[in-house]
Amino acid sequence: MGKELLTAAAGETLLLLGNEAIVRGTLEGGVRFVTCYPGTPSSEVPDAFFRLSQGAPYYFEYSVNEKVALEVAGGATLAGLPCLVTMKHVGVNVAADPLMTLAYVSAPGGLVLLSADDPGCHSSQNEQDNRLYARLGGLPCFEPATAQECKDMARDALALSRELETPVLLRTTTRINHVRGPVVAGELPRDVAPKPFVKNPARFVPLPASARPMHERLLGVLEVAREKAEASPYNTERGQGAIGFVCSGVARNYLSDVLAEDGLEGTVRVLELGMTYPLPENRIAEFLGKCRTVVIVEELEPVLENEIRALAQKRGISVAIIGKGEHLPRRGEYATTNVRAAVNAVLGRETPAADTLAVPGDLPKRPPNLCAGCPHRAAYYAVREVFGDDAVYSSDIGCYTLGFLPPFRAADFLLCMGSSISAGAGFARASGKPVVAFIGDSTFFHSGITGLIDAVAYNHDILVVILDNRTTAMTGHQPNPGVDTTIFGENPNPVDLQALIRACGIEPVKVNPLNHKATVAALQAFAAQKGPRVLVAEYPCPIHARRVGQAKKTPPARVVGDPETCLAVRDNLACPAFAMEAGVFTINEEQCDGCMYCVQLSAAIKPGKKEAR
Amino acid sequence: MNRARIFLTGVGGQGTLTATTLLARTALDAGLPVTSGEIHGMAQRGGVVESTLLIGGYRSARISQGEADVLLGFELLETLRALPMLKRGGHVVSNAEAIQPVGVCLGRECYPPLEAVLETARGFAASVVMVPAISLAEQAGTAKAANIVLLGAAAACGALPFDVAALVRSVEKYLKPKIVPLNLKALELGAQAAAAGQAA
Numbered sequence: 001m002g003k004e005l006l007t008a009a010a011g012e013t014l015l016l017l018g019n020e021a022i023v024r025g026t027l028e029g030g031v032r033f034v035t036c037y038p039g040t041p042s043s044e045v046p047d048a049f050f051r052l053s054q055g056a057p058y059y060f061e062y063s064v065n066e067k068v069a070l071e072v073a074g075g076a077t078l079a080g081l082p083c084l085v086t087m088k089h090v091g092v093n094v095a096a097d098p099l100m101t102l103a104y105v106s107a108p109g110g111l112v113l114l115s116a117d118d119p120g121c122h123s124s125q126n127e128q129d130n131r132l133y134a135r136l137g138g139l140p141c142f143e144p145a146t147a148q149e150c151k152d153m154a155r156d157a158l159a160l161s162r163e164l165e166t167p168v169l170l171r172t173t174t175r176i177n178h179v180r181g182p183v184v185a186g187e188l189p190r191d192v193a194p195k196p197f198v199k200n201p202a203r204f205v206p207l208p209a210s211a212r213p214m215h216e217r218l219l220g221v222l223e224v225a226r227e228k229a230e231a232s233p234y235n236t237e238r239g240q241g242a243i244g245f246v247c248s249g250v251a252r253n254y255l256s257d258v259l260a261e262d263g264l265e266g267t268v269r270v271l272e273l274g275m276t277y278p279l280p281e282n283r284i285a286e287f288l289g290k291c292r293t294v295v296i297v298e299e300l301e302p303v304l305e306n307e308i309r310a311l312a313q314k315r316g317i318s319v320a321i322i323g324k325g326e327h328l329p330r331r332g333e334y335a336t337t338n339v340r341a342a343v344n345a346v347l348g349r350e351t352p353a354a355d356t357l358a359v360p361g362d363l364p365k366r367p368p369n370l371c372a373g374c375p376h377r378a379a380y381y382a383v384r385e386v387f388g389d390d391a392v393y394s395s396d397i398g399c400y401t402l403g404f405l406p407p408f409r410a411a412d413f414l415l416c417m418g419s420s421i422s423a424g425a426g427f428a429r430a431s432g433k434p435v436v437a438f439i440g441d442s443t444f445f446h447s448g449i450t451g452l453i454d455a456v457a458y459n460h461d462i463l464v465v466i467l468d469n470r471t472t473a474m475t476g477h478q479p480n481p482g483v484d485t486t487i488f489g490e491n492p493n494p495v496d497l498q499a500l501i502r503a504c505g506i507e508p509v510k511v512n513p514l515n516h517k518a519t520v521a522a523l524q525a526f527a528a529q530k531g532p533r534v535l536v537a538e539y540p541c542p543i544h545a546r547r548v549g550q551a552k553k554t555p556p557a558r559v560v561g562d563p564e565t566c567l568a569v570r571d572n573l574a575c576p577a578f579a580m581e582a583g584v585f586t587i588n589e590e591q592c593d594g595c596m597y598c599v600q601l602s603a604a605i606k607p608g609k610k611e612a613r
Numbered sequence: 614m615n616r617a618r619i620f621l622t623g624v625g626g627q628g629t630l631t632a633t634t635l636l637a638r639t640a641l642d643a644g645l646p647v648t649s650g651e652i653h654g655m656a657q658r659g660g661v662v663e664s665t666l667l668i669g670g671y672r673s674a675r676i677s678q679g680e681a682d683v684l685l686g687f688e689l690l691e692t693l694r695a696l697p698m699l700k701r702g703g704h705v706v707s708n709a710e711a712i713q714p715v716g717v718c719l720g721r722e723c724y725p726p727l728e729a730v731l732e733t734a735r736g737f738a739a740s741v742v743m744v745p746a747i748s749l750a751e752q753a754g755t756a757k758a759a760n761i762v763l764l765g766a767a768a769a770c771g772a773l774p775f776d777v778a779a780l781v782r783s784v785e786k787y788l789k790p791k792i793v794p795l796n797l798k799a800l801e802l803g804a805q806a807a808a809a810g811q812a813a
Contacts, residue, residue, distance in 0.1 A: 147648075253675075359696050360725075365722075366690070
């Protein structure tokens with residue numbers, strides 16, 4: 001998706017990814033300031049803003065982490081600009097500290113926080129339900145279910161935020177971020193004037209004395225927001241009868257498709273909630289009053305369920321409420337299958353047995369893998385060669401988490417972004433075992449550096465290997481503070497990673513991980529030492545290098561000697577370019593990146609001819 | 614066919630998402646309501662990439678097991694792996710050729726034969742069409758066009774709610790001008806192969 005997001009006229013139909021629709025929606029809402037930390041499934045939002053940023057009517061940055069992103073935008077909304085901050089669900093944990101006070105301090109220019117949740121853990125370490133953050137922090141919450149709603153709700157969330165001067169949560173899930181559907185564009189505002197900042201410390205500085213009235217003010221704002229939810233066009237009711245369904249998020253789609261396909265549409269009552277916090281209590285109570293039984297259909301935590309149960313009790317409404325249970329679990333994604341079972345159960349209908357094909361369970365797997373030419377593979381090979389299974393490996397979040405897989409098995413535990421150094425330090429202190437922590441350059445800037453400062457301050461016995469591939473590879477090659485180059489050319493303000501480490505009090509050793517001998521020698525020297533140590537294994541991600549036009553053109557490696565002598569390299573390096581053809585080891589020239597690492601490991605492998613590329 | 618759930622599966626780098634978007638645009642241009650979904654993230658590192666296309670007024674972009682009217686498999690093993698998604702009486706259109714996963718490359722796992730797909734689907738699928746998409750794409754000019762070969766095959770054998778001509782219009786309208794002739798050739802070769810495969 002290119003310029004259309006910035007240029008499409010009102011009324012035009014665009015085919016958009018949910019995340020692109022959010023970009024268009026906030027632009028229609030007049031967004032002028034966008035910060036983020038990338039993370040699947042949110043990344044296409046900031047990536048589109050970044051791609052379109054030159055000459056665009058907004059400021060954009062990939063912030064160092066989510067906390068910084070929210071704080072930078074928190075300042076910008078105080079200065080009166082409409083803001084968008086994007087992150088994945090676990091990123092909100094990082095930003096939770098400013099978030100919990102932001103609604104007290106208020107958001108005069110408007111601020112929408114996009115939280116992209118990941119039920120089913122498609123690309124995340126947990127499946128936490130961030131609708132709970134709306135309750136905890138006092139943020140009105142919108143939950144779109146289609147690409148069109150992503151656009152419309154993003155726009156309206158920003159408008160509501162600006163009107164009430166309070167931050168608003170736009171909560172999506174993976175299936176919604178990555179839905180693609182037609183979106184009818186609306187008007188783009190021409191001029192968005194910043195609201196002038198008027199000094200008023202009692203309003204903006206939450207000292208205990210001012211925080212107490214600020215909290216009271218926030219509760220008043222939420223009551224106004226509740227009235228908005230009561231009248232919101234995103235909360236709709238249809239159908240008839242004594243059986244009702246209340247649903248939110250992507251579950252709305254599953255319920256609709258089941259009712260339509262099974263000929264039940266119109267025979268039951270449905271209340272779809274798109275603006276889900278504050279709860280439109282009158283509207284829900286009225287709905288409950290018309291039903292004998294109500295089923296709450298929502299993915300993950302029983303958030304609506306518990307609130308609706310409390311509402312029924314408070315209002316004295318006698319209605320059976322069915323929520324989490326056999327057909328509607330508290331974990332994982334929903335689908336038409338489990339929603340159909342829940343619908344049939346309450347209607348006393350049979351659910352036909354599944355009629356599906358079975359395939360053998362032992363099909364060859366196709367796990368995601370480190371790419372051919374990936375410098376992480378070389379670094380892991382060298383670390384294994386020096387430390388084997390003697391060391392405990394503390395891993396972190398990035399492409400290099402894939403080192404978890406054999407043959408490297410270079411991840412023994414992992415908590416969250418930036419935890420490798422600090423959790424590794426704690427493990428080393430408690431166990432006395434040698435610990436190697438792996439962390440990428442972007443993750444180190446994000447939150448690894450605080451762990452390193454701690455390791456220096458308390459002399460933790462840990463070897464930190466910074467896998468510096470000069471980009472944020474996992475989430476789509478976004479720039480981080482240390483990068484040399486972006487899609488727009490040279491980074492004008494790079495932060496010097498090694499100087500930063502030096503300033504913490506450690507003299508790092510830098511190697512090119514694709515130089516096997518030098519890397520092993522550096523690791524062996526470190527293995528004999530104690531205390532905090534840092535190896536910077538620096539080599540650009542080959543995909544990123546190709547994208548920014550800095551890839552070196554090298555010939556592919558070729559097996560020239562006895563292939564039988566290469567089998568240990570095959571098994572211990574496991575490069576995707578390696579293949580067996582008719583039982584004989586070979587290197588696939590199409591796949592080979594020409595990194596020349598295997599050439600250093602076996603005399604039977606040599607660089608091929610230049611013209612082969 | 615006015616309503617269809619189409620499940621697409623392939624390997625990272627094969628262009629299954631490009632193909633999915635092209636189909637979605639074609640459906641939209643044909644005036645059909647469409648919603649599409651994709652799951653990626655870790656998948657781009659040589660893993661499996663799955664996507665969906667639901668035509669005719671579905672709200673959900675997710676397809677559950679046993680719901681797919683059409684299974685488009687861009688790689689043979691992934692077609693086999695995705696067969697549980699197929700609805701009884703559904704159509705399978707698959708690349709007959711393999712992209713070997715690492716375990717097979719390294720001789721630790723065995724790649725299933727083409728017959729495994731045919732045998733599993735027999736009696737359940739209404740039709741199974743196999744085309745050598747990578748070889749045909751190479752014939753068109755580059756192996757990368759295997760995704761478009763498969764679309765040509767799928768449209769030609771009636772598995773999609775629009776014909777090859779509609780795909781031709783989409784290729785001309787939505788792909789970069791430089792690669793249009795090559796992809797038109799890929800469509801044609803895929804369509805021919807499907808017609809020949811059905812006749813056989």
